[in-house]
Amino acid sequence: MKNLFRHNPVIVAFSWIAVYLLIIILPLLVLLIYPSTPDRGFWTEFSVAVGFIALAMMALQFVLTARIGRIESSYGADILLGFHRYTSLVAFALVLLHPVILWIVQPQTLQLLDFPNAPWRARLAVLSTLSFILLVVTTLARKSLKIPYEPWRFSHSVLSVLAVVLAFGHTIGVSNYLGLFWKALLWTGLILAALWLIIYVRFIKPWLLMRYPYEVEEVRPERGDVWTLALRPVNHAGFRFQPGQFSWLTLNITPFSMREHPFSMSSSGDRSDRLEFGIKALGDFTRRIKDVRPGTRAYLDGPYGVFTIDRYWDSAGFVLIVGGIGITPILSILVTAAQRQDDRPFLLIYANKSWDDIPYRETLTELQAQLDLEIVHVLRNPPDDWEGETGYVDQALLERYLPIHRGSRHYFICAAAKMMDQVEHALGNLDVPVTNIHLEHYNLA
């Protein structure tokens, strides 16, 4: 029974959510011990509670983005980042709701917006809210504002720390509920723990990474404007990983620069002396990969991710549904399976624009000799003599190839967001159990 609780993914996932709620709610309820002035009215107290909840939620965002292995392995990095995005928006709404309620029930509090004449505690609240607004706007509209990824990431960290520290200064300044030393100490501990995490991620972890450098061994062109970047560990053993996982790559600069990018490994998970990444020239950083010279210094923070067949050792086989560069983690899965002489059936449904643009086409054909691997190529712009599948990976196409006993397999999908949504929906319609479907969003940024 104990084992069931520890390994059932649904129970583990919901346990973390319960912990998340407890960390937010308990410090609030503690404020009710020796409470402050009574009879201020329900809505004033509700507004205060909303403010404290928003502050605790803001502090917990640092936990969600700190790449803590045990939390990350329960959900996957993409889901965790999605949860971070949406709970941040909820916290933002609560931050705005807090003063709005006060302005309605106590209109005199509008005077606190007179910044030059307002007390410091009100100024801190205004500055914190402005930081938060800037944080949300630059994140939601990053692409339309054309803010490059790296400066955005730096400003995201600075603004988030400002928003939390200034908001905490506001609560201490108001001191209705944090007037008692031990209550202030409890909330200070919560805020310091959050700040410690960002210090760990931004300073201590990069320092640790500096001790395990890598060197670029090869940059090899592949089909479809993809480049294979091969790294070898320098004076250390490197790391093994579960095939399908990814790492954060820092190239040719210090890890303190915060200019790291997530990439899935494409090589065998059992080989730690050479790690390969399949990188498509899509953005500012990836377009420069082809110019990287052998011998260039690199650093890896990883491995991360739950998109791996290693977690499903008792599955009867695997269905791999891929679009374009989404092949990278799948290639790692197949290469590792071939090395391990895995005799289970693999079905790869691989969508690309054209026959000439299929990354790792020849490597996959070679793998068919070593694995029970069926490959179904799906082309959007097929050549005239093409007799295979064309168009998009839809329900009708999947129905033609999926095994009869659908629940006996695990399904791994890695593609552009739109294709993943369509495939996931189609698999649901084809009675594939939701617990057997695994997705990897390759655009975490």
Added chain:
Amino acid sequence: MRFSIMLQVVSFTTVILLAAAALFAWLQNRPFEEESAVSGQPDRIEQRI
């Protein structure tokens, strides 16, 4: 599907948190029958906004 479940979890946690805020406000605002004076208990702190 996973994202849809995640969105439902975010909605669920938001409802729980708002309910906790409402409970906090209700507990803090319920009428006191009698002001009890326990020795050693700190005085209530003056209200500030």
